[in-house]
Amino acid sequence: MRGRWEIALLAGYGALAAVLFGTALNLSFWPFLIGSGTEISFVAGAPVGENLHRFLLYSVATSLPWDLGRAITTAVGITVAGYPVLATLRRAARRAAFGPVAESAPARTAGS
Structure with a gap:
């Protein structure tokens, strides 16, 4: 997959990963942060x-705007910088491709 579809797929993946990252952050401290006695x-x-259900309410009430902002920023960044970065990575992959090593003459030492 190349071109616009590739960038769209990467941007979608980046946005999803950004939201999942925010969810993981919330989950890491949600049980300990609020204390007891609230609806969330x-x-x-x-x-x-x-x-x-309580975790979903907590996430919507506390960090959904941050998570959506992170997702949108990530998707826009991938869309803007996607083509040059992918071109650079493909060029580096071509140059870093290793093939079979051709046999050469044995190296001469200083004494021979």
Whole structure:
């Protein structure tokens, strides 16, 4: 896949990865940050579905604008810089491709 579809696919992947990164960050400190007693707090012993619902509410209330901003910025950055970066990476891959080594004459030492 080359051209516009490649850049669109990379931008979509970048946006998804940015949102998942924000979700992972939220999940890493959500049970400990708020404390107990709120509608978006982690409840030990509660069913998984209830805690997932609380986590979703917490994510929407606290970090969704940041996550969406990160996703949009990432997608725009990939769209703007995608073609030159991919061209550079392809050129480097061609130059770094190793093939079979041709046999050469044995090296001479200083004494021979």
